[in-house]
Amino acid sequence: MDDSRSVLVLTNPYDVTADVVLRLLADRRVPVVRLDPGADLHAGASLTATYRTGEQRGTLRTASRELDTTRIRSVWVRRPSPYEGPPGLDDQDRRFAAEQALWGTGGILASLPGAHYVNHPWNNRAAEFKPAQLSTARRCGFLTPDTVITNDPYEARSFAARQHGGVVYKPLWNTPYRVDGRPHSVWVREVRTAEITDAVSVCPHMFQAKVDKAFDVRVTAVGARLFGARIDSPDLDWRHRQDLMTCTPVEVPESVARAVVAYLAELRLVYGAFDFAVTSAGDWYFLECNPNGQWAWQPAQTTAAIAHAVADQLEKGPDT
Numbered sequence: 001m002d003d004s005r006s007v008l009v010l011t012n013p014y015d016v017t018a019d020v021v022l023r024l025l026a027d028r029r030v031p032v033v034r035l036d037p038g039a040d041l042h043a044g045a046s047l048t049a050t051y052r053t054g055e056q057r058g059t060l061r062t063a064s065r066e067l068d069t070t071r072i073r074s075v076w077v078r079r080p081s082p083y084e085g086p087p088g089l090d091d092q093d094r095r096f097a098a099e100q101a102l103w104g105t106g107g108i109l110a111s112l113p114g115a116h117y118v119n120h121p122w123n124n125r126a127a128e129f130k131p132a133q134l135s136t137a138r139r140c141g142f143l144t145p146d147t148v149i150t151n152d153p154y155e156a157r158s159f160a161a162r163q164h165g166g167v168v169y170k171p172l173w174n175t176p177y178r179v180d181g182r183p184h185s186v187w188v189r190e191v192r193t194a195e196i197t198d199a200v201s202v203c204p205h206m207f208q209a210k211v212d213k214a215f216d217v218r219v220t221a222v223g224a225r226l227f228g229a230r231i232d233s234p235d236l237d238w239r240h241r242q243d244l245m246t247c248t249p250v251e252v253p254e255s256v257a258r259a260v261v262a263y264l265a266e267l268r269l270v271y272g273a274f275d276f277a278v279t280s281a282g283d284w285y286f287l288e289c290n291p292n293g294q295w296a297w298q299p300a301q302t303t304a305a306i307a308h309a310v311a312d313q314l315e316k317g318p319d320t
Contacts, residue, residue, distance in 0.1 A: 005030075005031065005071065005072075005073045005317070006031040006032060006033050006067055006072055006073065007025060007030055007031070007032045007033070007072070007073060007074045007075075007076065007314045007315070008032075008033050008035060008060075008067075008069075008072050008074070008075045008076070008109075008112075008115075009021075009022065009032060009033070009034045009035070009075075009076045009078060010035055010036070010037060010075065010076065010077050010078060010080045010109065011034065011036060011076075011078035011079045011080055012036050012039070012079055012080060012081045013036060015078055015079050016296065017078070017079075017294060017295065017296040018034075018076070018078045018079070020296055020303070020307045021076070021307050021310050021311050021314070022034070024307055024308060024311040025311055025314065025315065028311070028315060030311075030314070030315050033060065033062065033065055033067055035060070035062065035080075036080050036081050037080055037081075037083070037101070037105050037106070037109060038080055038081035038082055038083045038084060038101065039081045040062065041101065041105060042086040042087070044062075044063055045060070045061060045062045045063070046059075046060075046061045047059070047060050047061075047069075047105055047108060047109075049069070049108045056070055056113055057070060058070050058108065058112070069108070069112055070112065070113055070114070071114075072112050072115045073115065073116065073314075073315075073317030073318070074115060074116040074117070074118065074313070074314040074315070074316075074317050074318075075109070075112060075115050075116070075117050075118070076118050076310070076314055077117065077118070077119060077120070077121050077124060077292070078292070079292070083098045083099075083101040083102040083105070083106065084098050085097035085098035085101065106121070109121075110122060114318055115317075115318065116270075116313070116314075116316070116317045116318040116319070117270070118270045118271055118310065118313050118314060119268075119269050119270050119271055119291055119292065120268065123267060123268045123269055123291070124269075124291045124292055126267065127267045127269055127272075127289065127291040128173075128290075128291060130149075130170075130172050130206060130288060131149060132267075133288055133289055134147055134286075136263055136266050136267055137259075137263060137286040137289075139266070140259045140260075140262040140263045140266065141255070141258070141259040141262065142256075142259045142263075142284075142285075142286035143283055143284060143285045143286060144285065144286050145208045145209045145210075145211050145277075145285055145287075146159075146163065146208070146209040147206065147207070147208045147209070148206075148207050148208075149172070149204050149205070149206045149207075150200070150204060150205065150207075151200060151201050151202070151203060151204050151205065152200070152201070153196060153197065153198045153199075153200040153201055156196045156200050156205060156207055157193050157196045159207055160191065160192070160193040160196055160207060161193050163209045163210065165209060165210050165211075165212055166190055166209075166210035167190070167191060167193075167207050167208065167209060167210055168188050168189060168190050168191065168207070168208050168209075168210050168236065169188070169189060169190075169191045169205065169206065169207055170188050170206045170207075170208060171186045171206070172204060172205075172206050174186070185240075187236075187237040187239070187240050188236055188237040189236060189237070190210060190236060191207070211277040211279065211285045211287075212279055212280075213277035213278055213279055213285075214278055214279055214280040215230055215231060215232050215278055216230070216231040216232075216233065216238050216275065216276065216277055216278070217229065217230055217231065217250055217252075217275070217276040217277075217278055217284065218231060218273060218274070218275055218276075218293075218298070219252055219256070219260060219273075219274040219275075219276065220271075220272075220273050220274075220293070220295045220298070220302075220306050221260050221261075221264060221271065221272045221273075221274065222270065222271055222306060222309035222310055222312075222313060223264075223270055223309070223313060224261055225309045226252050226257055226260060227249075227295075227298075227302050227305055227306050227309075228249065228250040228251060228252040229247050229248065229249060229250060229298045229299065229302055230247065230248050230249070230250035230278075231245055231246075231247050232245060232246045232247075232248075233245035233246075242297070247297075247298055247299055248299065249299060249301065249302055253282075253284065256276070256284050259286075260272070260274060263289065267291070269291050270313060271291065271292070271310070271313075272289045272290070272291055272293075273289065273290040273291075273292075273293025273294070273295060274286070274288075274289045275287040275288050275289070275290075
């Protein structure tokens, strides 16, 4: 195996989704280096980058490998741990070390010359903003529910009053939240106009017309290869009680497929997990696209097909 053509996988040690793809790459005899930069660089690993006029060099050293980072074929940005700084430092020093790691280590790993990223971390971050998702979806030809994002209570209540089919609230980011010291998830839920109080003024809130859906669909896109899964759930937000949902393969309409490919191209993504609400009339409404969404929970045949598509992307490396 030629280590100069390694695939670099950035993820935490508990990422079982990554394991599925790593086994495929091992079967194909593609060399892989797995790194959790937020943790491993405090546990003996090291990363060095050197820049000179006309030249860039880099070396990643782990307990078992030494890798020329300028010759990596692909980088899979999966689920690395956050940069939190080494344990044992006081709060101020740890924050300083964490930010230096984010801007230093993160910057090096996002700037490997000639590497093929799935996805590039900066593109991932840009594509996570829900306003950008909705704006891009509209331009690419998706149907989108009427939506308002505002910190004005009057605007929020006025919008809700106009939605005769109901309105839902969605958080703009899945911020960790605790109630009585216990982790608490903020799910998508239906709200009434009277429930929208002046507390909306504290921060932007996202309200959206409720889609009268027959079922949900997750479309996992890997390049131009699309994998559809129909989701039937008793809940408005199927993520709430996944043990109650059923998931079956579904064909993606051609018009939706064209819009998905256009969306990926505009946001410079190789991978995207698209969520749709589908009405009884067959209309597919775009809800969101997670540029780094999980996919190994889908039916076995769909999971296997996605894993092979991701492995193909990582194995091929950059386009020549």
